[in-house]
Amino acid sequence: MQGGEMIRIPGxxxxxxxxxxxxxxxxxxxxxxxxxxxxxxxxTDAVARRAGVGKGTVYRRFGNRAGLLHALADEAGRSxxxxxxxxxxxxxxxxxxxxxxxxxxxxxxGRMRLDGQILRAxxxxxxxxxxxxxxxxxRLHLSMLLREAGVQDPELAAYQLAAFLNAGxxxxxxxxxxxTNARLTASWSVLVTALATAARR
Amino acid sequence: MQGGEMIRIPGxxxxxxxxxxxxxxxxxxxxxxxxxxxxxxxxTDAVARRAGVGKGTVYRRFGNRAGLLHALADEAGRSxxxxxxxxxxxxxxxxxxxxxxxxxxxxxxGRMRLDGQILRAxxxxxxxxxxxxxxxxxRLHLSMLLREAGVQDPELAAYQLAAFLNAGxxxxxxxxxxxTNARLTASWSVLVTALATAARR
Numbered sequence: 039m040q041g042g043e044m045i046r047i048p049g050x051x052x053x054x055x056x057x058x059x060x061x062x063x064x065x066x067x068x069x070x071x072x073x074x075x076x077x078x079x080x081x082t083d084a085v086a087r088r089a090g091v092g093k094g095t096v097y098r099r100f101g102n103r104a105g106l107l108h109a110l111a112d113e114a115g116r117s118x119x120x121x122x123x124x125x126x127x128x129x130x131x132x133x134x135x136x137x138x139x140x141x142x143x144x145x146x147x148g149r150m151r152l153d154g155q156i157l158r159a160x161x162x163x164x165x166x167x168x169x170x171x172x173x174x175x176x177r178l179h180l181s182m183l184l185r186e187a188g189v190q191d192p193e194l195a196a197y198q199l200a201a202f203l204n205a206g207x208x209x210x211x212x213x214x215x216x217x218t219n220a221r222l223t224a225s226w227s228v229l230v231t232a233l234a235t236a237a238r239r
Numbered sequence: 240m241q242g243g244e245m246i247r248i249p250g251x252x253x254x255x256x257x258x259x260x261x262x263x264x265x266x267x268x269x270x271x272x273x274x275x276x277x278x279x280x281x282x283t284d285a286v287a288r289r290a291g292v293g294k295g296t297v298y299r300r301f302g303n304r305a306g307l308l309h310a311l312a313d314e315a316g317r318s319x320x321x322x323x324x325x326x327x328x329x330x331x332x333x334x335x336x337x338x339x340x341x342x343x344x345x346x347x348x349g350r351m352r353l354d355g356q357i358l359r360a361x362x363x364x365x366x367x368x369x370x371x372x373x374x375x376x377x378r379l380h381l382s383m384l385l386r387e388a389g390v391q392d393p394e395l396a397a398y399q400l401a402a403f404l405n406a407g408x409x410x411x412x413x414x415x416x417x418x419t420n421a422r423l424t425a426s427w428s429v430l431v432t433a434l435a436t437a438a439r440r
Binding site: 168169189191201202207210224228233235236 | 396
């Protein structure tokens with residue numbers, strides 16, 4: 039059943055568009071679907087329809103639905119990463135480590151409103167992927183600040199803190215337990231302040 | 240295609256055995272398969288073969304593979320629950336809250352060697368189920384001790400601490416990152432001691 043109609047002809051479906059623009063078009067379509075209908079409605083078919091391209095184009099760029107979700111999550115993470123690595127203090131460089139730790143938790147909690155659905159859907163392929171580059175970068179950042187703050191075993195403490203900031207848990211607390219961002223941030227501050235204070239003794 | 244051979248006749252396959260003994264037989268068979276071959280090899284078929292009963296018996300008791308895994312995880316959790324709720328101190332009642340918190344983390348980390356594979360496999364149906372009775376009991380216990388220790392917002396702090404003790408994360412640190420139980424326990428102690436010390440100030 040290898041019908042000729044299944045073979046895509048190079049040149050159709052925007053193959054002549056430059057790759058970056060094509061990718062942008064598809065990611066925007068995917069982000070719109072998630073924002074309007076939720077991540078459950080995100081399929082390669084729906085993205086192809088919305089972007090006005092063939093399914094083959096979506097497939098070639100992102101593989102399956104999971105690939106699309108990860109691309110969306112990576113994109114959502116990129117501006118956050120820029121903010122904590124190179125943005126203004128206290129989230130970015132230039133503030134004391136404890137202030138930056140507090141700001142990091144606050145920003146992680148706050149971005150759930152916008153990015154949470156995508157992050158959770160990407161995580162749901164069997165819980166958070168602890169060795170995903172985004173997770174590693176989060177821990178690298180946390181462990182750098184924990185080390186600066188004098189915390190013992192900063193590498194492992196970073197795993198502990200990152201476990202609390204995963205999207206599945208934060209969204210559960212916000213949506214199902216009705217916890218406010220103020221409450222989540224306060225508790226995060228207590229935790230990192232306690233660690234930093236203990237390290238100074 | 241509703242063939243008569245698909246209808247199980249009451250009375251076969253050990254239906255005459257008492258329910259508890261039957262359940263015991265199946266759970267022992269399942270635990271043996273996990274211990275010998277790993278949780279990947281646990282199927283309702285394999286359990287039926289090993290226990291010498293029909294597939295229908297396994298199905299009636301536990302439904303599917305996930306039901307079996309959850310029954311195994313619940314059972315593994317029960318003796319641990321008895322130990323922290325009614326066993327000797329410092330894990331059980333009678334020790335100061337901080338000592339009990341430290342002992343709880345140490346015991347949670349230590350039991351992964353025996354129960355970890357089962358717990359992780361049960362969790363893998365999309366990450367840990369935060370509202371599963373076992374998870375709730377863990378948090379209830381942690382929040383009781385945190386409250387006794389004077390920690391602010393003990394309910395939320397229990398979520399933070401429980402996030403670190405989930406099987407997927409602990410096994411990842413032990414197996415893939417080569418972290419020893421001594422190191423994991425030391426870091427847990429630093430964390431809960433910092434929280435309890437901050438609460439006393």
